[in-house]
Amino acid sequence: MFKHILIPIDGSPRGRKALKAGIAFAKEVGAKVTAYHALEIIPAYYGEGFIPPAALEPVEAAARKQAKKYLDEAARIAAAAGVPCESRVSQPAAVYEGIIEAARKNKCDAIFMASHGRGELASLVLGSVTIKVLAHSKVPVVVFR
Secondary structure, eight states, X not given: OOSEEEEXXXXXXXXXXXXXXXXXXXXHHTOEEEXXXXXXXXXXXXXXXXXXXXXXXXXXXXXXXXXXHHHXXXXXXXXXXXXXXXXXXXXXXSHHHHHHHHHHHTTOSEEEEEOOOOOHHHHHHHOXXXXXXXXXXXXXXXXXX
């Protein structure tokens, strides 16, 4: 079965439920997990203007601090369940690309992630990270609803 499962986390209530379910699943199948968070930072060229790098530094620092909280929570939950857990964070161009790249780099053989349950229209207009991961991943994806 699975030996190493990537669990992307975003701090949302559904994401937290998926984290707990993913760790329980990993325990059941005897796998280790890697908790992953993709930093979403405003690009330097935003809209019509340019944002100076110095203005983005506090935003990035706050995002990294929040990512650490999410990953620390994942580590605590995994430790309580007796599941080995590593943590990774990156700043990808697109979140779905970061998830797929994290799975590849960490040699994960599955991805366990939340579905945020957007309606069909919202998914069509906005796109869904989960749908994009499902479409592009080379490893199995378990979607938690």
